[in-house]
Amino acid sequence: MKIIVPATSANLGPGFDSLGLALSLYNTIAITPASITSIQIIGEGKDNVRLKTDNIFVKIFSEILQSFDKKVECKFLFENNIPVSRGLGSSSAVIVSAIYAAYAYAKKPLDKDAMLNIAIKYENHPDNITPALFGGFNVAALQYSHKSTKNEITQNVLRITAPIPKDISAVVVVPNKSISTKLSRKALPKTYNLKDCVFNLSHSSLLTAAFLSHDWEKLRLASRDKLHQNVRMKNLPILFGLQKLSLNNGALSSTLSGSGSSFLNICYKEDSAHLCKVLQEAFPKFRVLELEFDNLGVRECKC
Ligand code: HSE
Numbered sequence: 601m602k603i604i605v606p607a608t609s610a611n612l613g614p615g616f617d618s619l620g621l622a623l624s625l626y627n628t629i630a631i632t633p634a635s636i637t638s639i640q641i642i643g644e645g646k647d648n649v650r651l652k653t654d655n656i657f658v659k660i661f662s663e664i665l666q667s668f669d670k671k672v673e674c675k676f677l678f679e680n681n682i683p684v685s686r687g688l689g690s691s692s693a694v695i696v697s698a699i700y701a702a703y704a705y706a707k708k709p710l711d712k713d714a715m716l717n718i719a720i721k722y723e724n725h726p727d728n729i730t731p732a733l734f735g736g737f738n739v740a741a742l743q744y745s746h747k748s749t750k751n752e753i754t755q756n757v758l759r760i761t762a763p764i765p766k767d768i769s770a771v772v773v774v775p776n777k778s779i780s781t782k783l784s785r786k787a788l789p790k791t792y793n794l795k796d797c798v799f800n801l802s803h804s805s806l807l808t809a810a811f812l813s814h815d816w817e818k819l820r821l822a823s824r825d826k827l828h829q830n831v832r833m834k835n836l837p838i839l840f841g842l843q844k845l846s847l848n849n850g851a852l853s854s855t856l857s858g859s860g861s862s863f864l865n866i867c868y869k870e871d872s873a874h875l876c877k878v879l880q881e882a883f884p885k886f887r888v889l890e891l892e893f894d895n896l897g898v899r900e901c902k903c
Contacts, residue, residue: 608689687858823853
């Protein structure tokens with residue numbers, strides 16, 4: 601069995617913890633039954649010893665199979681193309697693909713909304729796990745419910761997914777330095793003023809409407825943020841120049857991908873080669889990727 605899972609970009613500027621989309625950059629995991637569990641990694645993370653001794657994919661895959669009363673030993677071959685700790689959803693890709701693989705392995709119904717409600721137990725914010733599961737553009741919100749018998753609060757994810765048409769592309773810039781999501785969340789202000797909150801609410805709503813109506817020109821304004829990007833970009837000030845250069849060279853929007861350090865530029869398809877060239881020349885030490893959007897999310901592949 602082979603599973604393929606896309607990279608994702610969260611926030612899209614103002615949609616903090618709520619908006620995300622999937623990109624045509626993939627990790628694959630080949631799983632074959634074996635007499636003893638073994639792990640092989642190609643690409644990102646291949647030299648990380650911890651990924652072999654304490655592998656989160658294998659842990660989640662085994663936990664879910666155990667919940668189906670199944671215990672298996674397998675050979676796992678990971679081919680990783682999604683950069684790690686760069687805001688491109690590498691952790692979500694691991695969580696989502698492990699859950700999907702366990703359901704497929706156990707021949708259970710592949711109900712992705714059920715899987716989403718499992719994934720949210722492993723990652724607290726739904727803006728990467730949702731597009732990793734469904735592909736496309738996603739709005740996700742948490743619904744909390746209180747189980748009075750056990751006095752515990754459970755959370756479900758409500759989401760709306762829309763496919764992204766082929767007339768727009770992504771140019772993603774991956775810096776050679778990482779920004780930790782955990783640390784950068786801690787660095788955010790504890791309180792915000794009403795004006796900034798209203799700014800983000802209106803821009804995030806406009807951005808969602810722009811994606812649903814394919815009104816790409818609106819992205820130029822709608823992708824602005826006042827809650828998190830500035831604080832985070834100060835950790836890597838070169839990103840301010842990168843954003844400005846992108847917007848001056850065809851990007852409709854240029855936003856910090858999740859908590860960074862990568863940047864997601866959305867542009868018309870015909871502008872992507874030029875934008876890619878300009879960015880690669882200006883930032884020779886960074887990786888610049890010309891990508892499409894993925895509209896399918898995690899799936900089994902015959903590749
Ligand atoms: N939305 C998260 C953040 C990252 O900005 O911290 C992705 O879940």
